[in-house]
Amino acid sequence: MHILITGTSSGIGYGLGREFANQGATVWGISRRSAGDLEQKALYHHLQLDLTDYEKVRQNLPSFIKDAQAFDLVILNAGVLGEIKWMQELDVDEMKRVMEINVWANKVLLDLLFHHPGKIKQVIAMSTKASLRSSPGWGPYSVSKAALNMLMNVYANEHPKTHFNAFAPGLVDSEIQETIYQIKETEKYPTIKKLQQARYTETMPDPETAAPMLIKSMQKALDYDNGTFVDVREM
Numbered sequence: 001m002h003i004l005i006t007g008t009s010s011g012i013g014y015g016l017g018r019e020f021a022n023q024g025a026t027v028w029g030i031s032r033r034s035a036g037d038l039e040q041k042a043l044y045h046h047l048q049l050d051l052t053d054y055e056k057v058r059q060n061l062p063s064f065i066k067d068a069q070a071f072d073l074v075i076l077n078a079g080v081l082g083e084i085k086w087m088q089e090l091d092v093d094e095m096k097r098v099m100e101i102n103v104w105a106n107k108v109l110l111d112l113l114f115h116h117p118g119k120i121k122q123v124i125a126m127s128t129k130a131s132l133r134s135s136p137g138w139g140p141y142s143v144s145k146a147a148l149n150m151l152m153n154v155y156a157n158e159h160p161k162t163h164f165n166a167f168a169p170g171l172v173d174s175e176i177q178e179t180i181y182q183i184k185e186t187e188k189y190p191t192i193k194k195l196q197q198a199r200y201t202e203t204m205p206d207p208e209t210a211a212p213m214l215i216k217s218m219q220k221a222l223d224y225d226n227g228t229f230v231d232v233r234e235m
């Protein structure tokens with residue numbers, strides 16, 4: 001299998017990259033930082049790149065993936081949480097910053113990939129339940145992930161030979177969860193308190209533990225309608 005994953009330097013993307021390479025897939029991973037020991041694996045190729053630097057992405061992506069004739073799976077995983085604040089406290093620049101990576105970087109990447117001569121069988125975009133139902137403080141994240149869900153729906157209509165899903169991975173311990181864990185204002189942001197309580201329990205596995213289950217759920221996603229939102233907890 002040929003797999004492209006964004007955001008492989010930590011968290012879910014790192015866990016998936018490692019598991020796919022262990023299973024014998026060839027993995028192309030992209031993130032700003034190194035993917036650490038993952039880069040020692042013969043089947044793993046890394047590109048250190050800021051995916052919101054669209055000009056550099058256009059310059060570097062084609063040569064990076066030149067040996068991939070086709071992709072079985074593209075996982076649009078790179079993303080940020082953004083500031084946890086009420087809307088009225090947020091600068092619009094912060095909303096834009098979160099949209100750049102959580103939404104527009106994926107559009108730029110997909111457009112380049114569809115120019116690539118090879119075909120793409122499946123695209124999974126990492127979304128969240130918070131894309132359907134927000135709670136106080138989650139504005140930038142929820143708005144961006146709701147837009148990501150619709151982005152997948154639009155691409156599914158325009159590229160019906162590729163199967164797209166926005167995919168909620170459930171809770172996985174990661175750098176995003178570490179940021180959430182450090183937030184003190186839990187009375188103002190009730191969802192934060194719930195996530196902090198879930199950390200270090202079996203409801204929030206580490207990325208390496210979660211990866212085999214996530215991979216199986218991505219295969220199951222092919223049975224769901226093209227362009228839809230799927231949640232691993234309901235599959």
Ligand SMILES: NC(=O)c1ccc[n+]([C@@H]2O[C@H](COP(=O)([O-])OP(=O)(O)OC[C@H]3O[C@@H](n4cnc5c(N)ncnc54)[C@H](OP(=O)(O)O)[C@@H]3O)[C@@H](O)[C@H]2O)c1
Pocket residue numbers: 006007008009010011012013030031032033034049050051052076077078079080101126127128129168169170171172173174175176177
């Ligand atoms: N963990 C959860 O419970 C959970 C739940 C629902 C959805 N998700 C989604 O899962 C995805 C992965 O998150 P995670 O929880 O694993 O968090 P994480 O550990 O913070 O991983 C985020 C990854 O995205 C990469 N990234 C961020 N900005 C980038 C940029 N401008 N260019 C290139 N790469 C960039 C980071 O790499 P660099 O910093 O090296 O660039 C990192 O590898 C996100 O889309 C998140 O919204 C996570």
